[in-house]
Amino acid sequence: MPGLYFHIPFCHKACTYCDFHFSTSLRTKERVLAAMRKELRERSLEINGTWGSVYFGGGTPSLLTAQELGLLLDEARAVAPVDGGAEITLEANPDDVTAESLEAWRSIGISRVSLGIQSFREERLRWMNRSHHAAQAHRAIELVAKAGLDSWTIDLIYGLPGMTVAEWDEQLTIALAHGMPHLSAYCLTVEPRTALHKQVATGRILPANDNEQTAEFEHGIAKLAAAGLVQYEISNFGREGHFAKHNTSYWQGVAYLGIGPSAHSFNGTKRRWNVANNVRYADGVEQGTAYWEEETLTDNQRINERVLTGLRTMWGVALEPLGEGFRKANEAVVQHYLALEELEMRDGRLILTPKGKNFADRIASDLFLPAE
Ligand code: SF4
Incomplete structure (x- = not known):
């Protein structure tokens, strides 16, 4: 069953390390969302079967209202049925999580929330320029854990400058105390055209070295295994029954349709990627001009x-x-x-x-x- 990915290209703030496509201006939001619904309608013939999973990623999908998310889901359901057991994931920033927002997300069909925690240390969050605070991270997890979702997950980052195995151990201890059923642990990488890249290039930041990152990676694997989380993918750890279905489909070569600026699609033979620019994307969809490139894989x-x-x-x-x-x-x-x-x-x-x-x-x- 194919998967559906919506790329929501807006964020509250620009994180220093991030090279995803997003804008901190919401000026084009209405246009982009309308264009995304149109893109999905126009590509309906590419879909054969039932949606096995839907994923709202970005960017920060949780900055949309539940109504805006619901309209995208309605469009998905109009194009193809959503399987009864489909996983419908929303990436959320902790500062967008309240009991009310969770209830609204559940009411439109969201079955899984992925929280971008990254760190429980306030000074790390400030350094990353995250929009949330450590207290909000804890509060969001507590709310998500009792929201009655099918599953939920958090993201944490290791390999930070100056991080020690002890700090990483502390982060994992806190996460495990919250009882999360799934964790994505990403190693910080310095990507071109990011604020972090500039800080490293000008010598203001000394990145962690390979040995430090490897030590944290190996420590994390051992600690999470001891706590009963299975490393089913290099960066992903889950309890049985909580492995991410959408991402697992990617890794197993299942077809997926990507909607929105910068979204990628794959149908088994062709790869397609939309322009990573909100205005050019909306122009292209509205005017019927090409806003994507594609290649047929050998x-x-x-x-x-x-x-x-x-x-x-x-x-x-x-x-x-x-x-x-x-x-x-x-x-x-x-x-x-x-x-x-x-x-x-x-x-x-x-x-x-x-x-x-x-x-x-x-x-x-x-x-x-x-x-x-
Ligand atoms: S919230 Fe996520 S997508 Fe947005 S800038 Fe931060 S890391 Fe990137």
């Missing part, structure tokens, strides 16, 4: 994508469907990583070992076939 690119995403999961990647060509071309590489104990073979699947999880991207790219 067989090898499709295989490489399966390897890259599959290897990051605990299920690994099945060798048989990748074909004879892949297996022959990679015989030596696979043997090399098996010998290093960075890969293991289980039931015909290549799976990263705990050691290999530190090198997931490098191992995947060593297995890539030429693009053709």
Whole structure:
């Protein structure tokens, strides 16, 4: 079943590390939302079947009203039925969470909330230029936990400048005390064209080094495993029954439709991405001019994508469907990583070992076939 992604390109503030597409001006909000509904209607023929999941990401979807979110969901339901067990996720910033907003989200069908906590330390939140405070993070989690949702999750960031394993341990201890059923733990990366990049380039910030980040990554895995959370993807940990369905579909190569500025779509053979500019997106949708680019993947690119995403999961990647060509071309590489104990073979699947999880991207790219 295909997934549906809505990119809501607005935020209260610009976080220093963020390179997603968003605007802190709401000037174009009405236009962009109308264009998103139109885009979805116009692409209805691309959908075959029932929505298996819907995901509101961004940006900050929780800054929309429940009515605005509901109109997008109505459009989704008009285009294709939403499966009875579909996961409908809303990314929310803690400062947008109240008992009333949660009730309103539930009433339009939101079944899962993903909270952008990032840190429980006030000084870290200020440094990141987050719009919420530490007290709001705790309060939001308490409200979400008792809202009666099917599931919920929080995001935390490690690998921050000056972070120690002890600080990361403290963050995880606090999160676990809240009883979260799922956690996404992301390592801070310095992306071009971000405020953080400028701070690093001018020497104002000394980023964490690889050893520090690896130590925190490994500590997190051990601590979360001891608490019963399964690392089902490099950055994602969940209790049984709480693995993210929408993201898992991405990693398993299921088709998805992405609606909104900068949103990506994939139908199994073609990848498409919308322009990352709110005005140009709305102009394009309104005037019927192209506001996206697309490429058809070669067989090898499709295989490489399966390897890259599959290897990051605990299920690994099945060798048989990748074909004879892949297996022959990679015989030596696979043997090399098996010998290093960075890969293991289980039931015909290549799976990263705990050691290999530190090198997931490098191992995947060593297995890539030429693009053709
Ligand atoms: S709230 Fe999220 S999308 Fe918006 S700037 Fe911060 S990290 Fe980026």
